[in-house]
Amino acid sequence: MTEFIPPAKPIIGDEERAAVDRVLRSGMVAQGPEVAAFEEEFARELVEGRDCVAVNSGTSGLHLGLLAAGIGEGDEVIVPAFTFAATGNSVRLAGATPVFADIELDTYTLDPAHVESLITGRTKAIMPVHLYGHPARMDELAAIAEKHSLMLFEDAAQAHGAKWRGRAVGTFGAFGMFSLYPTKNMTSGEGGMVSVDSEDMRRRMRLLRNQGMETQYQNELIGFNNRMTDIHAAIGRVQLTKVAAWTKQRQENAAVLDAGLKHVKTPVVLEGAVHVYHQYTVRLPEDLVSKRSEILSRLKDEFGVGTGVYYPVPTNELPSFGVEADLPATREATRSVFSLPVHPSLSPEDLQRIIHAVNTVLEEASA
Ligand SMILES: Cc1ncc(COP(=O)(O)O)c(C=O)c1O
Structure with a gap:
């Protein structure tokens, strides 16, 4: 029997193993200097220097991104239905309603004309998915968002390094989320990296991922524990070089x-x-x-x-x-x-x- 060709194959090598070993030997394995370095390096390599916030999964990244942008009950967010469930789940987890728009069959990404037809008084944002690694039509979607005073977010879970008209995905929206799940184009084991367009979004994301704290025991809001560990960040840093x-x-x-x-x-x-x-x-x-x-x-x-x-x-x-x-x-x-x-x-x-x-x-x- 010929050897099976799997549909996906994460590449984990000696460098990743050595990086994990380095963190384990340090005795400090939770979120720390590796995560900070990973955020900086990811920003530089993949999103034109935009600030990045690392979290423990792509799904958490979408969820916290929506909350940080102020999305909540009574709001509608237009998303595709032809995607992984996490896209719609994150909108519901934020308390809002996903409104499902159709795709263009050639690229499997959001159809801007259909998106515009679904806008109501409750619509707050559009969140395209760069499905399979092909960018959505970001300039048209950005123009629609601007015309109707909506926010734009990006589910870039599958699109590390993709570009639309010379610009990296993850640099168009108020936030852009990249998944680091093992079958993705690069991995940290599990994880998500979120690029953000403002210092305010960055601060809120950082608070939300850490129980609402910037300073220990001075919780400013109700947050989660969605931190990435230094073990995962160490893997991600090696993968980023490849x-x-x-x-x-x-x-x-x-x-x-x-x-x-x-x-x-x-x-x-x-x-x-x-x-x-x-x-x-x-x-x-x-x-x-x-x-x-x-x-x-x-x-x-x-x-x-x-x-x-x-x-x-x-x-x-x-x-x-x-x-x-x-x-x-x-x-x-x-x-x-x-x-x-x-x-x-x-x-x-x-x-x-x-x-x-x-x-x-x-x-x-x-x-
Ligand atoms: C389009 C899309 N959105 C969101 C996610 C969620 O990412 P994660 O599995 O890292 O939580 C994925 C990945 O599975 C995805 O493919």
């Missing part, structure tokens, strides 16, 4: 897949976008949509190619939300997408195996 090379490899792998794959709709990269390929997501033609699970099983069983379906159910239709929304492009995407391995550990032979497998299985399925 993420640019890994991204380049992802982009090169994507170009090979683009050139070789037939019968599927390969990812679109809009002019002015830098796509960082957290996922390489393709769409089946209409006649094969009903055979998706069978096709993915064959790719795995006969060719050892791992795949994933991100996301099979729109957030609004999850039992946890159960909200009606008319989102035709979202529905179409949930039925027809699947993601192929694109991670930097793939060899040229792996890429050829993936291409051969997909082309063979789809040719047979459409015969």
